[in-house]
Amino acid sequence: MVEAGAEIGDRCKLGPRSTVKSGVTLGCDNALSEGAVLGGLPQLAAPTGPPGRLVVGDRNVFRENVTVHLAMTEQGVTRIGNDCLLMVASHVAHDCVVADRVILTNNVMLAGHVTVGERAFLGGGSAVHQHCRVGRIAMVGGMARIVQDVLPFVTIDGDTGAVVGLNRVGLRRSGMSREEMAEIKEAYRIIYRSGESFADRLMMLSERFQEGPAAELEPFLRDTSRGYARERRSPPGGTIRVIDDAMDAPVLEMTEQKSKRRAG
CATH class of the missing domain: 2.160.10.10 (Hexapeptide repeat proteins)
Structure with missing residues (x-):
């Protein structure tokens, strides 16, 4: 209709x-x-x-x-x-x-x-x-x-x-270059793992990334009204960690924490 x-x-x-x-x-x-x-x-x-x-x-x-x-x-x-x-x-x-x-x-x-x-x-x-x-x-x-x-x-x-x-x-799949992905990875570490204050992280991002996809993160963070989702670095239980060759690492690594505890 x-x-x-x-x-x-x-x-x-x-x-x-x-x-x-x-x-x-x-x-x-x-x-x-x-x-x-x-x-x-x-x-x-x-x-x-x-x-x-x-x-x-x-x-x-x-x-x-x-x-x-x-x-x-x-x-x-x-x-x-x-x-x-x-x-x-x-x-x-x-x-x-x-x-x-x-x-x-x-x-x-x-x-x-x-x-x-x-x-x-x-x-x-x-x-x-x-x-x-x-x-x-x-x-x-x-x-x-x-x-x-x-x-x-x-x-x-x-x-x-x-x-x-x-x-x-x-x-x-978006067609980004290895260099652009490496910059995004660096920006991710500044945001989630640098340990700096929010204001200092914004300053670090704006000074380090003037153009390219990584430069999108500073204004996105600055404009937030509800805060942003935090990182969880230590998944509970068994985990599968997929590692990408674009990020210069092995293909696949599996860990079963419960199995290790039983074996130990």
Whole structure:
């Protein structure tokens, strides 16, 4: 169903029982599966007036029962970029901004005013608190509870919601050079392992990285309003540590702490 006031671009495919509601601008080559609803009213206990809009780019896929809501106020806009994949039953609330090439897997929930950077990947059932930011090329593990900003380029553990390293696979796939990845690794160590104060870490980042992807981290940190996800360096129990040849290390190392204790 397409309501009056919706705008739909060329070559869009609307599956059975999918709905594009008034206030939606849909670009070209988008695909909606069964039951997807674009442009639902924002879920507010006390609406303050007419809702805003939803603007969707090109070549996005909205799978079964995906919901994306209009902005909260008449002047507001919820935005979905280009080439995104929103899997079954994922939800994007009012005033969210989802950049290009983002993947939201099954049952991901974005609360109002969340921002997701390009090429970010959110695992199944993960939930992001209002006003949080997920940086570009970040990877969020399934079932994670995100209540603070997720820095660009990092990986979030699904069980704890803590940072467990860089998203090396995502960095490689984005086309970054070895030099750029090495700089991101250096910036990561400044942020999480230098032991300096927050102000000193910001100064170190701004002085060391003037350009390139690593230079994105200082302004991202400076602009945080909810704080940022912290690192967990010592995983409990058995762990698998994947080490990337792009970072000049062996391919795979497995440790089973419980097995070692039994053997000892």
